[in-house]
Amino acid sequence: MISNTSQRSLPAEYSSQARHLVAVDCIIFGFDDDELKLLAIRRQIAPNRGDWSLIGGFVNQEESLHDATVRVIKKLTGLRRIYLSQLYAHGEPDRDPVTRVLSVSYYALIRCQAHNQELIDAAGARWFSITQIPELIFDHQQMVTMALAELRKEARVKPVGFELLPQKFTLPQLQILYEAIYQKQFDKRNFRKRILQMGLLERLDEKDKSNSRKGAWYYQFNRERYRQLTADGFYFNLPL
Amino acid sequence: MISNTSQRSLPAEYSSQARHLVAVDCIIFGFDDDELKLLAIRRQIAPNRGDWSLIGGFVNQEESLHDATVRVIKKLTGLRRIYLSQLYAHGEPDRDPVTRVLSVSYYALIRCQAHNQELIDAAGARWFSITQIPELIFDHQQMVTMALAELRKEARVKPVGFELLPQKFTLPQLQILYEAIYQKQFDKRNFRKRILQMGLLERLDEKDKSNSRKGAWYYQFNRERYRQLTADGFYFNLPL
DNA sequence: CCAAAAGTGTTCGCCGTACACCCATGA
DNA sequence: TCATGGGTGTACGGCGAACACTTTTGG
Incomplete structure (x- = not known):
């Protein structure tokens, strides 16, 4: 397939178009101590390094959005085989203050108990009760709000609760x-x-x-x- | 803001990432002759030029997804001020046979009667009964299926029918x-x-x-x- | 024997469903 | 006057909501 840098063989209608950075961000819910919890990590790159952030990362050239999400979650938390559902494509040009980055958010449900060990490996990862979420970077707070609304909608009509x-x-x-x-x-x-x-x-x-x-x-x-x-x-x- | 070609001032974590073509595609529903209808157009660029396609187009550098959708619909059909709702981000690397193009689909509801004149101007645009949709390019058929499912879900719990x-x-x-x-x-x-x-x-x-x-x-x-x-x-x- | 959580049934009102006839009017 | 589509009411059954007491057993 045609790579990012060799665009000359594309039809003009394609090659003349703008190209965008695309990321995935993941709202990971868990259930522990009788509370619904959200997983957040300390952002690892500048700017805002060290601030609380959702798990996320850029989408590679030949990678589906879903695969990118799985890879990012695996890399940052060690978690795999979790319930994943696409939420929304966030496309405001200024949502990331550095430069334009499109982000597709996914929400995920995991069984905390089965994965605690793996999470210990993830430096900077922490569970927050959804009643006490810290300030999150960029539009991540809004993503969480949307994810919660979606979870509440889904849990009525699909047996998603059991994923937790x-x-x-x-x-x-x-x-x-x-x-x-x-x-x-x-x-x-x-x-x-x-x-x-x-x-x-x-x-x-x-x-x-x-x-x-x-x-x-x-x-x-x-x-x-x-x-x-x-x-x-x-x-x-x-x-x- | 930083343009596509001058990436040198970005942090390394951003500038080293792959960039993607991003498009929007629009499933436009209307209601006429007692039938629910879908608007399709003849694709205007190669390959597959002339095949039936949803209304779509690439997202510009500093344009939100929603704005891009509005622009594309306006340009290809003359329609404006219509009900729009984001559907899904389609990210399979090979969904467009030419090269990788991410597509965010939107579904739209319009009042046919109020806009017939404008549509006459749109060369190659045509309404199809949803019971007789022609073969569509790429994954557009799947987008229509998703949009219909979404419309059916929404019409039960939101007064979207009146938009038609x-x-x-x-x-x-x-x-x-x-x-x-x-x-x-x-x-x-x-x-x-x-x-x-x-x-x-x-x-x-x-x-x-x-x-x-x-x-x-x-x-x-x-x-x-x-x-x-x-x-x-x-x-x-x-x-x- | 007591504390603490688990488990169990019934009544009532509302809403969704099925169903068949009269009304208004232009030709 | 008649054909055509527009408009109306009721009876039944099922389900969601409210509600309080008994059971189990380790300490």
């Missing part, structure tokens, strides 16, 4: 997660009824006794069943 | 529009009930007699009232 929990989880845990996402309390009985009615959870023969003497049953999300039902026209739906 | 109708419209017209969007028939009584219950339509003292002897009342959408209600936590909702 361990494979085995309890119903009280699940409810606390949803309460953290929506910053709102739900009725225990109604919440359980709705979740279980959908028939997507399997109860395991094991209890989590870390929070009570009685213990709470572990459940797991049945992905296969979800695929089947979806193919039959079923829609995940939590009227919160 | 004249200011004055009748309830039979409105219903036909929704039936065209969802390719599904609705019960007349229930449809009217739901729409009118929301209290967003005002009946005018005028009838459209072009389709029946009795005539159908004209209505108009009350934007101001919609803003008020939305501020109070009201959500537009059509359970179709």
